[in-house]
Every structure is written in structure tokens, then in C-alpha cells.
Amino acid sequence: MPLAPAVQQGRQKDSRTAILDAAERAFADLGFGGASIRAIARDADVNQAMIHYYYQNKDQLFSAVVARRSGEINTRRNLALDALFDGDIPTLEVLVEALLRPTIELGHDNERGGDAYARLIVSFNNSADDRSRRAATEHYDPIARRSIGAIMRVMPELEKAAAVRGYLFAISVALSVMAKTGRASRLSDGLCDDTDTEETVASVVAFACAGIRALANNKQK
Amino acid sequence: MPLAPAVQQGRQKDSRTAILDAAERAFADLGFGGASIRAIARDADVNQAMIHYYYQNKDQLFSAVVARRSGEINTRRNLALDALFDGDIPTLEVLVEALLRPTIELGHDNERGGDAYARLIVSFNNSADDRSRRAATEHYDPIARRSIGAIMRVMPELEKAAAVRGYLFAISVALSVMAKTGRASRLSDGLCDDTDTEETVASVVAFACAGIRALANNKQK
DNA sequence: GTCTATAGTTCGATAGAC
DNA sequence: GTCTATCGAACTATAGAC
Numbered sequence: 001m002p003l004a005p006a007v008q009q010g011r012q013k014d015s016r017t018a019i020l021d022a023a024e025r026a027f028a029d030l031g032f033g034g035a036s037i038r039a040i041a042r043d044a045d046v047n048q049a050m051i052h053y054y055y056q057n058k059d060q061l062f063s064a065v066v067a068r069r070s071g072e073i074n075t076r077r078n079l080a081l082d083a084l085f086d087g088d089i090p091t092l093e094v095l096v097e098a099l100l101r102p103t104i105e106l107g108h109d110n111e112r113g114g115d116a117y118a119r120l121i122v123s124f125n126n127s128a129d130d131r132s133r134r135a136a137t138e139h140y141d142p143i144a145r146r147s148i149g150a151i152m153r154v155m156p157e158l159e160k161a162a163a164v165r166g167y168l169f170a171i172s173v174a175l176s177v178m179a180k181t182g183r184a185s186r187l188s189d190g191l192c193d194d195t196d197t198e199e200t201v202a203s204v205v206a207f208a209c210a211g212i213r214a215l216a217n218n219k220q221k
Numbered sequence: 222m223p224l225a226p227a228v229q230q231g232r233q234k235d236s237r238t239a240i241l242d243a244a245e246r247a248f249a250d251l252g253f254g255g256a257s258i259r260a261i262a263r264d265a266d267v268n269q270a271m272i273h274y275y276y277q278n279k280d281q282l283f284s285a286v287v288a289r290r291s292g293e294i295n296t297r298r299n300l301a302l303d304a305l306f307d308g309d310i311p312t313l314e315v316l317v318e319a320l321l322r323p324t325i326e327l328g329h330d331n332e333r334g335g336d337a338y339a340r341l342i343v344s345f346n347n348s349a350d351d352r353s354r355r356a357a358t359e360h361y362d363p364i365a366r367r368s369i370g371a372i373m374r375v376m377p378e379l380e381k382a383a384a385v386r387g388y389l390f391a392i393s394v395a396l397s398v399m400a401k402t403g404r405a406s407r408l409s410d411g412l413c414d415d416t417d418t419e420e421t422v423a424s425v426v427a428f429a430c431a432g433i434r435a436l437a438n439n440k441q442k
Numbered sequence: 443g444t445c446t447a448t449a450g451t452t453c454g455a456t457a458g459a460c
Numbered sequence: 461g462t463c464t465a466t467c468g469a470a471c472t473a474t475a476g477a478c
Contacts, residue, residue, distance in 0.1 A: 015443095029350050034254020036471065047445060052473065122347040126400040128340060129250055136404065144408055161413035162424075164405055169428050172397035173390045179347040183357065184385055187365055192382035203383075206439040207390050207432035214431030215424060236461095257453065268463055273455065 016054055018044040021113055024065045028120040032062060032131065062131065066124070069106065069117045070139035076102040077143055081150055092212065095154050097205045099147050100174045104204065107178025108197045118178035125175060144171075155216060162215040170208035177204055239265040240272055242334055245286045249340040253283060253352065283352065287345070290327065290338045291360035297323040298364055302371055313375050313433065318426045320368050321395045325425065328399025329418045339399035346396060365392075376437060383436040391429035398425055 022044035026035035037058060041048040055061040080098040084090045090098075107118035124132035125140075144167065151163045158166070177200055185193045194200055243265035247256035258279060262269040276282040301319040305311045311319075328339035345353035346361075365388065372384045379387070398421055406414045415421055 029348070031252030031254050031344075033252050033256070037473090038471070048472095049445070049474085050443080053443075056473095058472070119347060119349060123252075123344060126340060126343040126347075126397060127250070128402045133402075137407070141408065148408065161409055164409040164413050165424055166428070168397070168401070168405060168408070169394045169425070172393050173432075176347060176389070176393035176397075180389070184389055186358070187362065187369060187389070188382055188385040192385050202439065203386055203436060204390070206435040207387070210431040210435030211394075211428035214427040218423065218427040258455090259453070268461095269454095270456085270463065271461080274461075277455095279454070 015044070015046050015050060019046060019051055019054065019061070020065055020068055023061050024069075024113055024120060025116045027062060027065060028116040028118075028123070031123065032058070037061075059131065063135070065117075065120070066135045066139055069121070073102045073106060074139070074143050077147070081146060085150070085153070089154055092151075092154050092209050093205060095150055096170060096209050096212070097201065099150075100170065100204055100208070101201055103171075103174050104178060104201050105197060107175075108195075108200070115178075118175070122175045122179040151212065155212070158212070158216045166208075166212035166215050169211055170204075173208055174204050236265070236267050236271060237275055240267060240275060240282070241286055241289055244282050245290075245334060245341060246337045248283060248286060249337040249344070252344065253279070258282075280352065284356070286338075286341070287356045287360055290342070294323045294327060295360070295364050298368070302367060306371070306374070310375055313372075313430050314426060316371055316375050317391060317430050317433070318422065320371075321391065321425055321429070322422055324392075324395050325399060325422050326418060328396075329416075329421070336399075336402075339396070340402075343396045343400040372433065376433070379433070379437045387429075387433035387436050390432055391425075394429055395425050 019040065022040045023035070026040050026043065029035075037051050038048055040061075041051055051061065055064055077099060080102070084095060084098055106112075106114040108114065124135045127133075148160075148163050148167045151167060152158055152160065155163070177194065180194060185191070240261065243261045244256070247261050247264065250256075258272050259269055261282075262272055265272075272282060276285055298320060301323070305316060305319055327333075327335040329335065345356045348354075369381075369384050369388045372388060373379055373381065376384070398415065401415060406412070
């Protein structure tokens, strides 16, 4: 009796996500160049040739890893922005929390491997090679533009250059918090462990909002 | 007539720094795993075997790259801290600027290759592999502890956990500014190019100080 | 879809001549 | 110190059987 198509499809999907999960960890921990398809296949418990069958080559595998996560973050952010601006203009705190929460929560979701993607996004967000630039531009520039526009609506006195800076500064803080691996607790001798998601969100939001307001007062040029 | 020792020594030193410069660019652009000793040797215009002769292996070459820059930053930061606390307690703005300026200025010093090191430091500061952790712990934890202590002296009402967070947030903003490669100007349609070092320092300092003060008001736990 | 086998590169590191 | 030559291992990607 041949395998039912449903079962085959189920196994396909499992293999595909197992590959993405393993690739995400590998790219995050070893970088694109340091990660090897062989090791990813071993980690995902699939045959090496399957990775080429599903994703053709290493570059497209990398793209698939980024696309999966950015899609989720962008969807959540866009929904939050839609909801925020359908009535009164929200406060800066509410807006910034809506922007940063999806990112920080994903980074704290270790069960789903969010910690690995956190390190990965920090890496390509700060790298200058073509592959990294493409990932950032393609997957994150549109939502960045919309977010900057939202900040300017909430704080009309902020010049555009300051709003861009404020957004980038806030995101960099949120990303580094996502990717931090024991550095906070090491430096504080265990006093500050960053495990508590709500406490982390509150700290980052407070820090970023005060910073953005300071950029409004601190006249540039 | 044999070569004079002075000439030989001069060439040695040039080769060593040429290797470090090329390695810094390679590690920053391609990651540790993606960089190859062969390509570094080609870029530095030295024989491949010379890299092993001077630095034994890839890991020790990486260490040497990090040590060269961190030594400079740490020296400048320690001198600044010594000077700041020999009389009255400085303001938070003065302290934060003293902490961040060496880092930001190095990142803007493209002629000396500081932009490459900027990307490199962001990379290992946010990575979880042993090599990156070792680089961060060994070269930057001591000055980080001293800096956190200084922040607490300037703001006695700040709890230690908040001071640690404030320091890490401020550093992450400064580092991401160093490493940013056209993203600010792309998102602002050229309005904000981050070429002006003084303007950048002023923005980051204003943002970070306001953020740290907000952490003091925002009672944790 | 799944696998083996392998072609074709490139890598880090070393040995040894000069 | 500087170089060539090379070993042995790892890599990406593909061809082709089932």
C-alpha cells in the first residue's frame, strides 16, 4: 500500500521547517560563511541533497530564513499600526511599544527559536555585504518607513531626520536586547537577567521614548 | 651588502599591520567563517604563509585584530574617566559623551579603517559563539564595569540593574550608529547622512542620557 | 521525494628550500 | 623572514538511481 499523499505532504512540511530552524541557528551562530549546508542537514536530520531540492542553494536558503520571520513581525506590526491610528492619535509610549513588542517578544521566544533569529537579524542589520543589505532593504525598509511616518504623526514637532534617527536608535536598542546572551547578567553579577519579557519591554520603551523626545528638543544643525 | 636590520624591522611591522588591516576588513565584511586566510594574504599583499608565521592560526589572528582596537578605545576611555572624576562629579551628559566619543570617532575614521572595526565589534558583541563571547568578555567587560560604576556615581538614585541596562542600551546605540552603512540616509531619502561626527555624537548623547534618566524614574520590579 | 556518489573547489595549516 | 608546494579536510552543488 503506497503512502497517502497527506502523509507525504505532512513529512515534506516538517522537513522544510526543520531545515529552516536548523539553518537559522547555524547562520545566527556561525554567520553565513561559517555555516555549512552539511551541518545544517545533520542538525535538521534530513539528507543534504534535500536542502538543495527545497531551497536550490545557500543564498536562497538564507533568504527563506529571513522571510519567514520578517513576515511574521511585519504582519504584527502592520496590524498594530492599523489599530493605533483608526481613532485618536496615540501617545508616543503606546506607539513605540507597539513597534518594539513584536520584535522583543520574538527574541524572548526561545522555544520557537526566536533567540537565534534575534542574533541573525542583528547581524545582517549591521553588516555591509550585499546579501545583508538586500535582506534589510527588502524585508524591513517598508515597515521602517511606515513606522517613521507614524512617529512623525505622533510628534509633529520632530524633524524628519530626527525621526529617522529616533527610529533607528530605538530599534537598535530593542535588537541588542533580543540578542544579548548573558552579558547583562554577567555585568550586573546576576542582578539583571533579562528573562522577564514584560520588564524588558518596559525598560526599552521607557528608554527609547525619552530618547526620542530628547531628539526633538536637541535642535540639529 | 645585506639588508640593514632597521629596514628589515620596518618591513616586518608594515607586513604585520597590513595583515591586521586586511583581516579586519575581511572579518567585518564576511564574518569569521566567511573570511579566508588566502584572501586576507592577497589583500594585504603578503605571502599566505606569513600570516601563519606571525599569528599562528585564524583564531589568534582574530584576537590580534580585536586587541589592537580595543586597546586604543580602552586607553582613551580610562584616561577620560580618570580626568572626569579628579574633581567635582560631572554631569551625566559629560560622562556619557566621554564614554561614547572614542567609540563613535573610531567608527567615523574611515581612513584608518575604523568603519570596518565598527561592524566587527557590533558583530561579536551580539554573537553567542565562544570566540565572540571571549572577545567581548576579555577586551570590553573591565571597562564596562568601570563605566557602569561611573554612571552610578553620577546618578546615585539609579539602581545597579538599571545602570547596567542604561550602559548596555547606550553602547548599543553608539555601536549601531558606527556600523550603519547608508541605512539612515536611505530611510530619510538623503536627509540624514551621519557623516558629521559632531552631529552624530550630539544626537546619540542626547538620546542616551534622556534614556538613562527615564530608567531611573521607571521603577523596575 | 529521497538517497548515494562524486565532481570540482577552496580551505587551514605545515614542511622544507632558500 | 620569505617563499613554493602540498597534504588532508571541508565545502557547495549536481547527476542519477530508486
